[in-house]
Amino acid sequence: MPARTGAEYIRDLRERQGEVWISGERIEDVTTHPATHHLVQSLAHLYDMQHDPAWRDILTYLSPTTNERVGMSFLQPQTCEDLQRRSTMMLAWARYSGGMMGRTPDYLNSSYMALSAASSYFAANRQEFAKNVCRYYEYIRENDLCLTHTLINPQANRSVGASEQVDPYLAAGVLKETDAGLVIRGCRMLATLAPFSEEITVFPSTVLKEQSNTNRYAYAFSIPSNTPGLKFICRESFDLGRSRYDHPLGSRFEELDAIVVFDDVLVPWERVFLYGNNELCNNVYGQTGAVVHMMHQVAAKCVAKTELLLGIACSIAESIQIGQFQHVQEKIAEIIINLETMKALLRASEADGAPNEFGLMTPARPPLDAVRSLYPRMYPRMVEILQLLGASGLMAIPTEADVEGPEGPAIERYMQSARHNARDRIRLFRLAWDVTSSAFGARQVLYERFFFGDPVRVAGGLYMSYDKQPVIKYVQDLLDQGQVE
Ligand SMILES: Cc1cc2nc3c(=O)[nH]c(=O)nc-3n(C[C@H](O)[C@H](O)[C@H](O)COP(=O)(O)OP(=O)(O)OC[C@H]3O[C@@H](n4cnc5c(N)ncnc54)[C@H](O)[C@@H]3O)c2cc1C
Incomplete structure (x- = not known):
C-alpha cells in the first residue's frame, strides 16, 4: 500500500496497536480511548495531508519499486535539492503542530532511509542483516507505517553498565537464541508515541562498555508493536479531554511516553539488524549517517517550534501593548535571533551537504550538531521569556465554561485587552499557558532538554569528534607569523 490516508492509518492501527497500559487500565482501542484518540486524529491529519492536492507533491514522491506515491521522508537523497525536498516536507508536518509533535513518523522514516543506504555496515556484522535492513526499509516505506523507538536502559544505577545492575535483565537483554530468533527479556526506559505505533525499533544508544563481544545487550532490531510479550506502560496522559479553547495544545498533540517491557519477546531473525558486536552497535547511528538525517528532521521541527513561540510572544506584546518597552523588544529579539539561527543552520546543513561513504547525499553535520546543542538551551529560555511577558496574564485565564457561563459578561468586561x-x-x-505552564508545556521543556541525548554528553561528543586541528594550526601560524616579523 502506498502513502496512507488518515482513515487507513486508523484502520491499520486498530489491528496493529500494542499492549498499552495507562493509569492501571489496558487500552483496548487507542483510536477511541479518551487519553489517546485526539493524537490519533492529529496523526491521521498528517497522513491525509499526503493526499491533499495542495500538499501531495511536497509530501510524497514516486516509489522506485512500485511507482506509487510514498512519503517524502523515505526519499534517499542524491542531491542538495533532494535534501531541501525532504526538509520542506518535514517542515510542513512540523508546522501542523507548531513543532509540538516531535515524533511524527518522518523522524524514524529518515533513520531507516539512511540505515538502508548503509546496508554494507550491517553486512560487516552478518550478510543477512544487510538484507534485513533493506527489506525492512522497503516494508515501512511501501506500507507507510508509524514507528516508535526505544534506546535507553532503565535509570536504576547509572554508575555501572547494564550487566552490573542488580538484575541482569533489568535492561532488556537477549535471554536466548533460538532457530526462530532472539528472545528478549527486560526493559527499556522510554518510547514516545508508543501507543500510536505499529512497529517499535530497538537500537543501542548508550555506549556498550562490556568487554565481551557476545554480550546480551549488543543488538538492534524492529518488531511489530503487537508482538506477544511486548508491553507499553504509559505515563498519565496530559490530554485531559478539555476543549481546544481550554487546552489548545494538550488536547491535540499529546504524544505520550511509555516504558517498554519485554516479557520474553521473540524477535524473528529477519528483523534482527545487529547482534553480538559491541563496536558496530556503538557506532551504528554515527557511521551510517542515520543520526545526521534524524538531526535534519529535528532542525526542521526546531524552526516550526520557534516560529510558534515567536508568534505567541509577538501576539502577547500586541494584545496588551507592551511592545514599546525596551526589555520586551530585547526579549522578543532573542527569539527572532533563535529563529534565524535555526533557519540558517538548517539551510547551511543542506547547502554544504555531500554524499556520505555509502553514496547517500547527507546534510553537513556541524550545523546540525549546533542545532542539537543549542536548542536544549534555547527552548527553556524562550519558554521563560513567554512567562516574563505574559506574567499574571498566564493565570487570568478562565475556562471556556466560564466564558460561556453566568459570569461571562464580567469576564467579557474585565478580561479584554487593548x-x-x-x-x-x-x-x-x-x-501561552499550554506552552509555558501546563503539564503538557512542562513535558515539552523536558523533551527539548533530553530527547536527543543528555546535553552534557552530547557536548562532550562534539568536543571529541570536532576537527580541531585547523584552528589549532591557525593559532600556531598566527604566533609564528608574529615571530617572523
Ligand atoms: C520527554 C522525553 C521523551 C523521550 N523519548 C524517547 C524516545 O522516544 N525514545 C528513546 O529511546 N528515548 C527517549 N527519551 C530518552 C532520552 O534519550 C534520554 O532522556 C537522554 O538520552 C538522557 O538519558 P537519561 O534520561 O537516561 O538520563 P541519565 O543518563 O539517567 O542522566 C541523568 C543525569 O545524570 C547525568 N549523567 C548520567 N550519566 C552520566 C555520564 N556518564 N556522564 C555525565 N553525566 C551523566 C546526566 O547528565 C543527567 O544530568 C526521552 C526523554 C524525554 C525526557
Whole structure:
C-alpha cells in the first residue's frame, strides 16, 4: 500500500496497536480511548495531508519499486535539492503542530532511509542483516507505517553498565537464541508515541562498555508493536479531554511516553539488524549517517517550534501593548535571533551537504550538531521569556465554561485587552499557558532538554569528534607569523 490516508492509518492501527497500559487500565482501542484518540486524529491529519492536492507533491514522491506515491521522508537523497525536498516536507508536518509533535513518523522514516543506504555496515556484522535492513526499509516505506523507538536502559544505577545492575535483565537483554530468533527479556526506559505505533525499533544508544563481544545487550532490531510479550506502560496522559479553547495544545498533540517491557519477546531473525558486536552497535547511528538525517528532521521541527513561540510572544506584546518597552523588544529579539539561527543552520546543513561513504547525499553535520546543542538551551529560555511577558496574564485565564457561563459578561468586561475582546485574549493566553505552564508545556521543556541525548554528553561528543586541528594550526601560524616579523 502506498502513502496512507488518515482513515487507513486508523484502520491499520486498530489491528496493529500494542499492549498499552495507562493509569492501571489496558487500552483496548487507542483510536477511541479518551487519553489517546485526539493524537490519533492529529496523526491521521498528517497522513491525509499526503493526499491533499495542495500538499501531495511536497509530501510524497514516486516509489522506485512500485511507482506509487510514498512519503517524502523515505526519499534517499542524491542531491542538495533532494535534501531541501525532504526538509520542506518535514517542515510542513512540523508546522501542523507548531513543532509540538516531535515524533511524527518522518523522524524514524529518515533513520531507516539512511540505515538502508548503509546496508554494507550491517553486512560487516552478518550478510543477512544487510538484507534485513533493506527489506525492512522497503516494508515501512511501501506500507507507510508509524514507528516508535526505544534506546535507553532503565535509570536504576547509572554508575555501572547494564550487566552490573542488580538484575541482569533489568535492561532488556537477549535471554536466548533460538532457530526462530532472539528472545528478549527486560526493559527499556522510554518510547514516545508508543501507543500510536505499529512497529517499535530497538537500537543501542548508550555506549556498550562490556568487554565481551557476545554480550546480551549488543543488538538492534524492529518488531511489530503487537508482538506477544511486548508491553507499553504509559505515563498519565496530559490530554485531559478539555476543549481546544481550554487546552489548545494538550488536547491535540499529546504524544505520550511509555516504558517498554519485554516479557520474553521473540524477535524473528529477519528483523534482527545487529547482534553480538559491541563496536558496530556503538557506532551504528554515527557511521551510517542515520543520526545526521534524524538531526535534519529535528532542525526542521526546531524552526516550526520557534516560529510558534515567536508568534505567541509577538501576539502577547500586541494584545496588551507592551511592545514599546525596551526589555520586551530585547526579549522578543532573542527569539527572532533563535529563529534565524535555526533557519540558517538548517539551510547551511543542506547547502554544504555531500554524499556520505555509502553514496547517500547527507546534510553537513556541524550545523546540525549546533542545532542539537543549542536548542536544549534555547527552548527553556524562550519558554521563560513567554512567562516574563505574559506574567499574571498566564493565570487570568478562565475556562471556556466560564466564558460561556453566568459570569461571562464580567469576564467579557474585565478580561479584554487593548487589541482583543476577552474571549480572544483568553484564547491567546491559554495557548501561552499550554506552552509555558501546563503539564503538557512542562513535558515539552523536558523533551527539548533530553530527547536527543543528555546535553552534557552530547557536548562532550562534539568536543571529541570536532576537527580541531585547523584552528589549532591557525593559532600556531598566527604566533609564528608574529615571530617572523
Ligand atoms: C520527554 C522525553 C521523551 C523521550 N523519548 C524517547 C524516545 O522516544 N525514545 C528513546 O529511546 N528515548 C527517549 N527519551 C530518552 C532520552 O534519550 C534520554 O532522556 C537522554 O538520552 C538522557 O538519558 P537519561 O534520561 O537516561 O538520563 P541519565 O543518563 O539517567 O542522566 C541523568 C543525569 O545524570 C547525568 N549523567 C548520567 N550519566 C552520566 C555520564 N556518564 N556522564 C555525565 N553525566 C551523566 C546526566 O547528565 C543527567 O544530568 C526521552 C526523554 C524525554 C525526557
